Structures are given as structure tokens and as C-alpha cells.
Amino acid sequence: MSSFSHANLINGDFEDGLAGWTTQVFGSANPIERAEGETTAQGGGTIPASPTDDHYVFTSQSGPAASYLTQSFTVSEGLNKVFFDLFVRNQASDFIIADTLDWDDDPNQRARVDILVGGAPIDTLEEADIIVNAFETQPGDPLVQDWRTFEVDVSDALAPYVGQEVVFRFAQVDNQNFFNFAIDNVNVGETQVPGDPEPADALPVNSLTSPGMVLLIGLFAILGLLAVQTRRLG
Known part of the structure; x- marks a missing residue:
């Protein structure tokens, strides 16, 4: 899809042929x-x-x-x-x-x-x-x-x-x-090559797959399992 699809004009870079024109x-x-x-x-x-x-x-x-x-x-x-x-x-x-x-x-x-x-x-x-x-x-x-x-x-x-x-x-x-x-x-x-800005609160695409995040998710999973086991023993 053309990067110009969010501009006032459609397909201004002609990457989608002559669509819109x-x-x-x-x-x-x-x-x-x-x-x-x-x-x-x-x-x-x-x-x-x-x-x-x-x-x-x-x-x-x-x-x-x-x-x-x-x-x-x-x-x-x-x-x-x-x-x-x-x-x-x-x-x-x-x-x-x-x-x-x-x-x-x-x-x-x-x-x-x-x-x-x-x-x-x-x-x-x-x-x-x-x-x-x-x-x-x-x-x-x-x-x-x-x-x-x-x-x-x-x-x-x-x-x-x-x-x-x-x-x-x-x-x-x-x-x-x-x-x-x-x-x-x-x-x-406003600009020649418009695009969709990433929302300020959006996480980077690779943030959930970084080693630190994977380790943190694993730690939370272990703590969750321990909590379940504790309730059963009680």
C-alpha cells in the first residue's frame, strides 16, 4: 500500500499504479x-x-x-x-x-x-x-x-x-x-511524505520479544504457579 494513503491525496507516489487518479x-x-x-x-x-x-x-x-x-x-x-x-x-x-x-x-x-x-x-x-x-x-x-x-x-x-x-x-x-x-x-x-505516527504509549514491536522481557514474563509465570500451589496446600 502506498505511503501516501493517509494524505489528502491518494497514491501520490504512484506505487499503486494510477489508483485514485x-x-x-x-x-x-x-x-x-x-x-x-x-x-x-x-x-x-x-x-x-x-x-x-x-x-x-x-x-x-x-x-x-x-x-x-x-x-x-x-x-x-x-x-x-x-x-x-x-x-x-x-x-x-x-x-x-x-x-x-x-x-x-x-x-x-x-x-x-x-x-x-x-x-x-x-x-x-x-x-x-x-x-x-x-x-x-x-x-x-x-x-x-x-x-x-x-x-x-x-x-x-x-x-x-x-x-x-x-x-x-x-x-x-x-x-x-x-x-x-x-x-x-x-x-x-503538511508534509510531502506523510505517514501514521506511532502512538506515544505504543510499545516498540520488538519490546515483547527482547531477552529481558522474556525473562520477566517467565518470572511472573513461575510466581503465578507458586501462588496456585500455595493455595492448594493451604
């Missing part, structure tokens, strides 16, 4: 793929192993396309940060930001990460639909961006939505050349 692809996009270690995508682009050297997902295509990876979640009260690791490989000459996320119209070569209001269209760029834009490629950015970890405090932006369902969205659009957008270790919460 919704994928939508258009045009010549390939299905969003999962890989472990270095891999080569269609078009010859190499994607290195993720920072945690485990599974990640990435986009690829054979021609103009759009790819979306989304997950709905309920906003928790308190500290909320957006965490994710990203790798970008753009084989066009630059990033291009059109007015829409259309792949079959004006030149468009970009990737972005957003939190949307619940029920917003998957391809929306309407200001009223976007609560947070946590990342977006820009013209002039390096065409290849090695894995980086992003941490963005979105507590204030999400505060009005506590208890409501919103949507985490990764979007990638291309119609100029091949484009790979790789993602790993996604979460919204």
Missing part, C-alpha cells in the same frame, strides 16, 4: 505511463529516475496532443502545502503559452499544475476556476528541467474551501514537438 488524453497523446528508473519515451526523450528512485508517471505522444492527470480531494483545515516532484523535457524550440489549453489550434507547448474548484472543466483556464497555479512553464525556460521538488504554501488560498472537494490537476499540451512531463511524490498537506 483520473487520466484524460486527447489528440495523439499516449496513455499516461508509469515507469521506474530511467526510461526512454516516444520521440527519443530520456527521463531519468525520480528523486526517490521509485515509480513515477509521465506524458508522451506521437503528435499534437493534450494530457491531463487529476484527483479530487477534500480540503483539510490548517496548514496546507502543495508538494510534487517534476521533470520536463521539451523538444520544441521554446515553450509557448496560448490563451487556452487547446492542442489543435494556435501554437501551444506548455505544462502546468493547478488546484481547481470542484466541477471545473478539465481544460479550464478561467480565473474563477483556478484556486492555485503552483507551476507553469514559461517562454525562455530551459527546455530540459531536471527533477525538482516543489513546496508551495497554499493554506490561505485553500482556507475558504475547507471541507469542500477541489481538484488537483496536471496539464500538458503540445503541438510543436515531443514533450515529456514527469511527476512523482504529490501531496497536499
